[in-house]
Amino acid sequence: MTDSWRPRLVALDVDGTVLDHDGTLPAEVRDAVRAVTDSGTRVVLATGRSWHGTLPVVEQLGLQGPSVCSNGAVIVDFPPEQIVKAVTFDPRAVIEKVESYAPGTLIAVEEIGRGYRLSGPFPHGDLTGEMVIEDVEQLSSRPVTRIILRDPTRSDGDFVALAERLGLHGVQYYVGYSAWLDIAPEGVTKAAALADVVAELGIDAADVLAVGDGRNDVEMLEWAGRGVAMGQAPTEVQDVADVVTGTYDERGLVTELRRWF
DSSP states (O other), rough: OOTOOOSSEEOOOOOOOBTTTTTTOOHHHHHHHHHHHHOOOEEEEBBBSSSSHHHHHHHHHHHEEEEEEGGGGGEEEEETTEEEEEEOOOOOHHHHHHHHHSOOOOEEEEETEEEOOOOOOTTTTOOEEEEEEOOOOHHTOOOOOOEEEETSSSHHHHHHHHHHTTOOOSSEEEEEESSSSEEEETTTTTTHHHHHHHHHHHGGGGGGGEEEGOOOOOOOOOSSSEEOOOOSSOHHHHHHHHHHHHOTTTHHHHHHHHHHO
């Protein structure tokens, strides 16, 4: 990276990067993001959130163009709303393993733009949109963009062990801060989806600034020309980043964006 380097596209994780973990968007973060778009530089959200959970953030920030949702399984262009890409897989094998190895684990599968079908109620605030309770057979009945596993009684360490025990092959998985496991089709990552986005825009990965704080951001931070980890990110995320900025509470994203814009 030369002294004259400047981002041509900024890719931002949402929760813990743009929003705090209560879903709040501070004015100084909003203003820093808008300074980027006001310069004519594209901002693309790249998030584990579903599209209907991402849309309110897009609107708050006044963004236009593509958003990468569901950890890269879904790309939506807005406005007007258009699903550009949706990668699916057969959930049956994963759900059968979960039922065998970790009975009682809550299971949800995403319905793009609407909500979720799920095995039982998730903790309040975990998911947004329409919630439809189904049995395991119904949940397994058709291809999905992702599966979410949740057990409020387990730690994230428990879920790391569960993921290893499940021996998940043919899928991609991410363990969240709590006992949350996100399972997507093999090869689906934020980085892979962003590669599609920048190819369409005629921008190189080397010209992308990416900022994130979660395990599902690792590939994105490795892929981007400048990968920045938030200060509260797990060690394995910080280790792959080019730079570690301040924590969310220290307004690490604002510090990074104001460096360039």
